[in-house]
Amino acid sequence: MSQSEEPVAAMDRISQLSNDILCHILSFLPIKQAFTTTILSKRWLRVCYSLTVLSFNDETVADYETFRRFCRFIDTLMLSNQQESQLKTFSLKCRFWFNDDNRRSFDGWLEAAKQRRVEEFHIFLNNVTMSSNIFISQTLVVLKLENLRVEDENLCVDLPSLKTLHLKYVCFENQNDIKKVLKACPNLEDLHTSYPRYIRRCEKNKEFRSLFLSKLVKADIGSNDVPFKVIYNVKFLRVIKVKPSLKKNIKEFFKGIPVFGNLIHIELWFYGFFHGWDGVVQLLQHCPKLQILYMRKWNTSVSKDWECPISDLECLSSHLRSCTILNFEGSENDLRFAKYILQNARRLEVMTIGVNSSSSDGMQKHQIIEELSTCPRMSSGCKLSF
Template sequence: MSAKVDTLNDFPDEILTHILSLLPCKDAFRFTVLSKRWISLCHSLSSLEIDDKGVNNSKDWIYFRRFMDKVMLSPRAQSLTLKSLDLGCWSQLWEDEPDDWLEAAKRRGLEKLTLFSFNLRLAPSSMLHCSVDLPFLKSLIMNQIFFEDKEDFMKLFFGCPKLEYLSIHGIKANGTIVEANAGVPVGGYFKHLSKLTRARISLISVPLIAVYNVKFLSVWIERSLSDKEINSFDKSLPMFENITRLQLSWSPSISVHDWEVVLKMLQNCPKLQTLTIVKANNSTTIDWEYPDHVPECVSSHLTNFKVIGSEACEADFRFATYILRNARLLQVMSIHHSLHANLSSCPRISPTCKLIQ
């Protein structure tokens, strides 16, 4: 073993650091028992991917917390840049917030933060004494995170002025799904997201005005909207001047898919080139009538249109023919085989358009 270690130590730091970066974080730090040199190399890793899988009892939990303290709080690491932190928190033993670890990551110039959890609760104190300040953060991914209060969730964005990518799913506050505009004034919290270019959000959790500037947008519609919410949706829908790719996905729990919602989005996406619709396989579609107008993006920019989970129903057929008849630059339409045969004989305005299944 000693000979192998000596051989490894002959490599320059750059190669050894690359080798360590390919290993799971826990395994990389286990190598520190081989040589003191490996301690500094491990702490110099700019990306950390850590999860608590296998932590099933209090003894495991103590070891895990000690490991996290060693990785995140060691004096050796404090002056080194940490660009990415991916933290998976699945254990039922989580009780405390990861305040110290997140604060240490923030001080090290964190650019990408990914949090996955079923039990992790966050408050602004997790980001520095009731004030969120992540000036270097460019990417934020949060899945199944609990906040003490829905306003805490909104405050998170206020301190991320350089955010370029946002992915939010399953956010809850006080045990309920966070809903945009539900008693919290959101405008001021999101006004700093001018650099955001890509976003994956839930329609009810993040107001669309927050992602007005993006080039790529994926929206998850996780439940049916009430008449009041639909009215609010219509009034608050911003103009997406920069969007070129849009994906709208309906949850399987929704019994009704409405093409009118799609059309409203298209009207506010003048430069859209690629449109993807993901329908729930068990959905039924509200009857849809041909509109008397054509959105600018459909007539002048749309090149790709894809529907996943379409049905052999009249409304789906009508919307597809509407696109074929009005999308002058359409190159590819990807549609379910149940509609493909009927659409193949439909007139299309684009001479280069191809139908695929």
């Protein structure tokens, strides 16, 4: 067989594959590259219209005319009457701008995806106001929204199948809107909220009083985004910007925490402030099964001496395997807490300390290493890492 015949023979073999296999192969290509195969035959066009994962990104768009063609391409694919198969994922990442005409097209794309019983939406827009209809779907399992606005005074939500909800830099009309969304997700397992914004804030949290996400396994939230009583069933919890609201002091904040009976992994990110180790210990008292503790802190604001707890914590005596403290400043309080963990965690496997070399108030790094390396450890197998 000559070299010129080899590509033809290879194409013949590929063409003998079933539509399902061809569709699977094309799903690994960028959507525009996948459609270049349609020059081969009409069959490839049908295969492209059967793709179950559609991902659109305007990263190559340089001006409005190019963006308009980008939108027309999506129109051709999404609004075609050749679309029949169920759609698994619709992903749209737009950094460019929308006008009223493009907005109508965008709403049409969402409705077309919903008509195909879409399971996943991944939407990133450049601060564009989108239709609230995206929150109504019987088939949606994953919903990830980023950098957009949902402005609807009477937000309606119905997401009975939703298991994953990520809201990053999403602006709502009303502070109660996010509560409406959560109430309409009875099967939610994974929740991520990052810096939600509201045009109008509410003084009362009535919407949360009867809400409990019983199937939630993982939560990644800001400390004031969602009350802890709503998510206390989780196994994994990351809290960004650990701080009380303006109406609470730090003691009241930790007193209001429920018992996290299933929690095995927690991450605490103290941005811009750190109120001391008392609050952390209070939190650990509510996490009896905790195995992994990860903390990142900045700017210690507590000067009083910290006293180690008199009674043992259940998680230290029975479960804790890993403890990580980043931006460790080497203050007396920091050292007391680290030693408290080392001396009381019976099953601790690794203690990781990230020393803040820019701190001028605490010890030097070599002094911290020497101080903690010589500290007795309850767990003989514990490894200390800096």
